[in-house]
Amino acid sequence: MALLTVSDLKVHYPVRGGFFRRVVGEVKAVDGISFELRRGETYGLVGESGCGKTTTGRAIIGLIEATSGNILLEETTLTKRSRREHPHYRKDIQMIFQDPYSSLNPRKRVLDIVAEPLRNFERMSPQEEKKKVQQFIEKVGLHPEALLKYPHEFSGGQRQRIGIARALMLNPKIIIADEPVSALDVSVQAQVLNFLKDIQQEFQLTYLLISHDLGMIRHMCDRIGIMYRGRLVEEGTAHDLFHSPQHIYAKRLISAIPNLNPHERLEQKMLRQQMEQQFEETRHHYFDREGRAHPLKRLSDTHSAAIL
Numbered sequence: 001m002a003l004l005t006v007s008d009l010k011v012h013y014p015v016r017g018g019f020f021r022r023v024v025g026e027v028k029a030v031d032g033i034s035f036e037l038r039r040g041e042t043y044g045l046v047g048e049s050g051c052g053k054t055t056t057g058r059a060i061i062g063l064i065e066a067t068s069g070n071i072l073l074e075e076t077t078l079t080k081r082s083r084r085e086h087p088h089y090r091k092d093i094q095m096i097f098q099d100p101y102s103s104l105n106p107r108k109r110v111l112d113i114v115a116e117p118l119r120n121f122e123r124m125s126p127q128e129e130k131k132k133v134q135q136f137i138e139k140v141g142l143h144p145e146a147l148l149k150y151p152h153e154f155s156g157g158q159r160q161r162i163g164i165a166r167a168l169m170l171n172p173k174i175i176i177a178d179e180p181v182s183a184l185d186v187s188v189q190a191q192v193l194n195f196l197k198d199i200q201q202e203f204q205l206t207y208l209l210i211s212h213d214l215g216m217i218r219h220m221c222d223r224i225g226i227m228y229r230g231r232l233v234e235e236g237t238a239h240d241l242f243h244s245p246q247h248i249y250a251k252r253l254i255s256a257i258p259n260l261n262p263h264e265r266l267e268q269k270m271l272r273q274q275m276e277q278q279f280e281e282t283r284h285h286y287f288d289r290e291g292r293a294h295p296l297k298r299l300s301d302t303h304s305a306a307i308l
């Protein structure tokens with residue numbers, strides 16, 4: 001059974017305009033996506049800027065209310081009400097944010113930042129709380145002295161580790177990591193990603209990793225969903241998606257990743273040439289008149305062969 005099931009999720013934002021700020025339209029940020037997270041896996045949600053990845057993550061965690069659709073955690077439908085009445089659903093899904101600089105309160109000490117989830121959800125004595133925070137701070141590779149310091153006294157990678165310690169405090173089942181390393185130096189990115197991999201088994205975590213960086217998603221994920229303009233246009237294992245992408249948008253995205261090996265680079269070059277030529281010709285198969293992607297996943301082999 002899936003740990004989390006997202007069915008036909010839609011999030012439409014109202015667009016306001018005019019003197020009275022009336023609603024004059026809507027942005028279909030997420031427009032009917034369905035996927036599931038299996039226990040213990042890393043699922044990557046990838047796509048270009050503005051395709052709705054962050055909105056999807058925020059709707060799952062309950063920071064944004066969905067316009068329609070269903071989010072099921074094991075057997076429970078997550079709604080505003082169920083999250084309010086059963087706080088443990090809020091504990092079960094935690095988030096690591098993109099920017100470790102702005103996601104930590106600069107006026108609070110690390111002890112208070114990391115203890116915050118405990119104070120919201122659990123009753124502990126100050127001594128127990130400090131002990132637990134210290135244990136997690138050490139777990140993420142920081143010195144116990146860090147507890148008394150402020151966020152500006154740490155490097156970007158260390159701050160992201162503090163964010164990870166905070167996310168782990170309530171023993172969550174799922175961690176949503178939205179661009180967890182894009183604000184960090186390239187040299188530190190690998191360390192943080194490897195650290196996330198290392199703790200996955202120990203804490204029995206399932207990850208939803210959100211990024212526009214297909215190279216990183218490939219390195220980290222078991223399964224990947226490709227989003228385009230609010231829809232999931234293709235989904236598959238990392239291997240299938242990188243070796244035989246089916247949807248034209250997935251092919252274009254994959255044909256543009258740098259840092260492949262020479263053999264893959266040649267394949268990529270040929271793929272790219274074919275893509276550029278075919279994209280315009282076959283556009284109507286994939287996009288409607290307004291340029292929105294059809295909600296299709298994998299095409300039949302015959303169909304994709306015809307397009308190639």
Ligand SMILES: Nc1ncnc2c1ncn2[C@@H]1O[C@H](COP(=O)(O)OP(=O)(O)OP(=O)(O)O)[C@@H](O)[C@H]1O
Pocket residue numbers: 013014027028029047048049050051052053054055056212
């Ligand atoms: N609060 C909001 N009000 C109105 N429109 C919004 C709001 N938040 C996001 N949007 C719009 O919804 C769409 C999806 O945004 P979202 O941030 O989810 O995309 P994304 O794929 O995560 O992009 P990025 O990688 O740049 O963060 C965009 O067109 C964005 O402009």
